[in-house]
Amino acid sequence: MKTSAPSSSIEDYVKVVYSFTEWQDKPITSSQLAQRLGVANSSVSEMVRKLKDQGLVDHKPYSAITLTDAGLRLALSMVRRHRLIETYLVQQLGYSWDEVHDEAELLEHAVSDTFIERVSAQLGHPDRDPHGDPIPTADGKVHMPVARLLGELDEGHTGRITRISDDNPELLRYLAAEEIDLDSEVQILGRRPFGGALIVRISNAGRTREFDLADEVTSALWVHTSRPHEGCILAES
Numbered sequence: 507m508k509t510s511a512p513s514s515s516i517e518d519y520v521k522v523v524y525s526f527t528e529w530q531d532k533p534i535t536s537s538q539l540a541q542r543l544g545v546a547n548s549s550v551s552e553m554v555r556k557l558k559d560q561g562l563v564d565h566k567p568y569s570a571i572t573l574t575d576a577g578l579r580l581a582l583s584m585v586r587r588h589r590l591i592e593t594y595l596v597q598q599l600g601y602s603w604d605e606v607h608d609e610a611e612l613l614e615h616a617v618s619d620t621f622i623e624r625v626s627a628q629l630g631h632p633d634r635d636p637h638g639d640p641i642p643t644a645d646g647k648v649h650m651p652v653a654r655l656l657g658e659l660d661e662g663h664t665g666r667i668t669r670i671s672d673d674n675p676e677l678l679r680y681l682a683a684e685e686i687d688l689d690s691e692v693q694i695l696g697r698r699p700f701g702g703a704l705i706v707r708i709s710n711a712g713r714t715r716e717f718d719l720a721d722e723v724t725s726a727l728w729v730h731t732s733r734p735h736e737g738c739i740l741a742e743s
Contacts, residue, residue, distance in 0.1 A: 514615040517584045518543065519553055520562055523573055524581035528639070528650075529669070529728070533570035582642040587614040587622050589635035594625050596636045603636040604678035637678075638669035638688050638728070654731070656692065657704060657724030662735040663694040669728035677726055684717070685710050692729055 522542050526534040534542075540550040554571060557563040562577035573581055591610040595601040601609070623644065626632075633649060634640055642648045653668045667690045672678060681687070690710040697704050703718035 512580060515553065516557065516560075516562070517580065517615060518611075519557060520573060520577050520581040521584040521588065523563065523571055524578065524585060533572050535570050539571065579646055582646045582648065584614060586642045586644070587617070589639055589641045590622055590625050590629070590632075591617075592635045592637075593629055593632050593641070597629060602679075602682065603672070604675035604682070606636065607672055607675070634688075636688075637672045638667070639672075651728075651730055653728035655725060656694075656706070656719070656727040656729050657721060659694050659729060659731075660738065661694050661696045663729075663731065663738065664692065664735065665729040665731035666691050667727055668730040671726040674722075674726065677723065681723075685713065686717075686727075692727075 519539070522539060523534055526538065526542070536550050536554060537547060539554075540547045543550070554563060554565050557577070558565050561574055562580065563571050563573055565571045588610045591613050592603075592606040595606045595609055596603060626644070632641055634651075638651070640648050640650055651668045656667075659665075667686070667688055670678070670681065670688065686708055687710055690708050692709075693707040695705040695707055695716065698718065703720055704724050705716065705718055707714060707716050
């Protein structure tokens with residue numbers, strides 16, 4: 507008997523569950539899942555029961571939702587599709603990085619596996635998307651860069667931006683206008699008094715400038731550090 511393909515709703519759910527935990531360790535709750543998908547809590551409860559019946563998630567009442575091995579495989583397949591499409595739209599069709607998410611959400615359900623693999627080959631099999639998120643391989647392997655949120659780093663810290671959250675298109679447009687991009691070099695200079703903005707020096711394309719960055723910005727930028735500085739908080743963790 508031929509097994510039917512998962513619906514686009516199921517694919518969306520497992521992808522969101524995976525993406526929520528990709529850059530932090532806390533599993534997603536039903537209310538957080540509802541918020542991210544823009545649906546009612548009752549709809550999430552019904553779908554989570556369906557996902558559990560199909561062996562894609564583990565969930566007990568009033569507890570967090572986690573993917574099973576089968577759910578993880580499906581999620582990684584969808585994440586690969588989404589991020590390859592985003593990369594193709596930016597590199598081949600001239601989209602800006604704040605435009606690609608919604609387009610990829612539509613296209614990822616419509617194209618075939620053959621199409622996705624040809625897109626990957628056309629792009630030279632990239633390992634990250636325009637925002638720095640890792641693109642899983644065709645066999646489900648993921649290489650996660652070692653990085654920390656910019657806002658967690660202390661004075662004297664240096665590194666390079668390795669991931670930029672795509673949750674807020676307006677923030678992406680601001681960063682593009684200020685030429686703050688992946689692989690920009692960053693140095694933490696300090697923080698304004700009384701919990702004020704983080705003061706950073708950013709170098710990109712031969713240009714170095716200082717910025718006062720609000721928490722909304724520093725919580726969207728991940729930084730890879732090659733070496734800790736004297737008294738570095740990373741050396742203590």
